[in-house]
Amino acid sequence: MAYDLIALLKSGVTPLYLAPQAGVSESPFRRLCRRFGADILVSEFVSAAGIVQNSKRSRDYLRFDEAERPIGIQIFGADPVLMGDAAAFVAEVFSPDFIDINFGCPVKKVVKRNGGSGCLRDLDLVEAIIRSVDDATRLTTTVKIRSGFTENTRDPVGIGLRCEQAGAQAICLHPRTRSDMYSGQARWSEIAALVEALEIPVVGNGDIRNGEDARRMRDETGCAAIMIARGSHGDPWIFKQARAALDGLPISSAPDVVERFGICLEHARNAIDFEANPDRAIIDFRKHLGWYTKGLPDGRSLRTELFQTTSLQEVEMLLETYRKEHLDGLRI
Ligand SMILES: Cc1cc2nc3c(=O)[nH]c(=O)nc-3n(C[C@H](O)[C@H](O)[C@H](O)COP(=O)(O)O)c2cc1C
Missing domain, CATH: 3.20.20.70 (Aldolase class I)
Structure with a gap:
């Protein structure tokens, strides 16, 4: 249409x-x-x-x-x-x-x-x-x-x-x-x-x-x-x-970090599906990883690791480890 x-x-x-x-x-x-x-x-x-x-x-x-x-x-x-x-x-x-x-x-x-x-x-x-x-x-x-x-x-x-x-x-x-x-x-x-x-x-x-x-x-x-x-x-x-x-309605707060990671991974999967070359796709995706993790406690060291990843699995693992170490029981 x-x-x-x-x-x-x-x-x-x-x-x-x-x-x-x-x-x-x-x-x-x-x-x-x-x-x-x-x-x-x-x-x-x-x-x-x-x-x-x-x-x-x-x-x-x-x-x-x-x-x-x-x-x-x-x-x-x-x-x-x-x-x-x-x-x-x-x-x-x-x-x-x-x-x-x-x-x-x-x-x-x-x-x-x-x-x-x-x-x-x-x-x-x-x-x-x-x-x-x-x-x-x-x-x-x-x-x-x-x-x-x-x-x-x-x-x-x-x-x-x-x-x-x-x-x-x-x-x-x-x-x-x-x-x-x-x-x-x-x-x-x-x-x-x-x-x-x-x-x-x-x-x-x-x-x-x-x-x-x-x-x-x-x-x-x-x-x-x-x-x-x-x-x-x-x-x-x-x-x-x-x-x-x-629309003059209350503005909802930004998603918490766990939700943000979920959105980031959904975006990453779509980017990999869309690109013919998955290795290239994950390298191109690094900038988004930087943006999704901006402002997080210890975010700098997380980003340093994320910027070296070459596969979606590594990204998933790093975000999961970060979640366990920093966020379990917390909602930021
Ligand atoms: C990474 C990046 C790439 C951009 N590429 C284009 C582009 O391809 N075409 C365009 O018209 N403007 C491009 N722009 C300019 C933006 O569309 C926009 O005009 C500018 O960033 C100001 O808006 P903002 O303050 O919301 O960022 C680009 C901006 C950024 C940050």
Whole structure:
């Protein structure tokens, strides 16, 4: 079933997005976040060139499960024709609910070739990319931007207006510039200004660390939806807490450590099932192990051991030993 993303964004329920995140928002994590209440999912960014070449790596990034709908595929690149071709390929072969264009990635390797936030230095190029992608498919086209490339060229409203004019049907703002990378605070006032200036729905993103932050962002900015990235690391239940806060309901406390370990292992099993190579999968999963065990008493030594594991069985054993040594009879 195809979803009408824009109707959902305009419904007034303030849907919650799991943010596109390279190396993090893969299908197993997306499904876990959905279980905790992420309403809209987005793939990690995928290179238009890789898609058009039909590289195996890109195909792996593009895979999703029907249960993940509504889902968007995010693409990046600086060549409007290639971006249009990539969008057409994705629509034809994978049929997501929407295509999202990445104008936010600050990573040097991407920016050097004018991809991601690199495009923000040339708003004619931004417009040309949006038009090309939007013309290439019948799917909804959305964009994700930063506030500008540098502080001097910071102009989220100006950029947003150009995106809207070019045919973007929704826009997500992470209100930092490329130069900011992740430093300082996301300027939510810029999200509010974008909501004020644009007709299309605006998705707010940046520094949501708990349910209460989500409520505050909605109330302070009037955004149509909220996108969460780092706040979900080792903490997928943030979506449940954010939903409760948005609905004015009591926010449930985070799962205790035993439950958290259970969620971590469920996530690990899904990640291993999803990957063709289980050894690779467990190595890639180490970052999640770090996040799930953050803040635990003696967590550092647990993490040192977890980071050396090469199989799910070892992970299970380490968590079980930790539970017995630290938690039996306790609920943290
Ligand atoms: C590990 C990681 C990978 C990311 N990869 C992407 C990506 O592929 N595409 C994208 O648009 N943004 C990406 N981002 C940026 C996030 O989507 C989001 O805009 C940013 O982290 C701010 O939100 P937060 O404060 O909730 O983390 C990434 C962020 C992180 C931490």
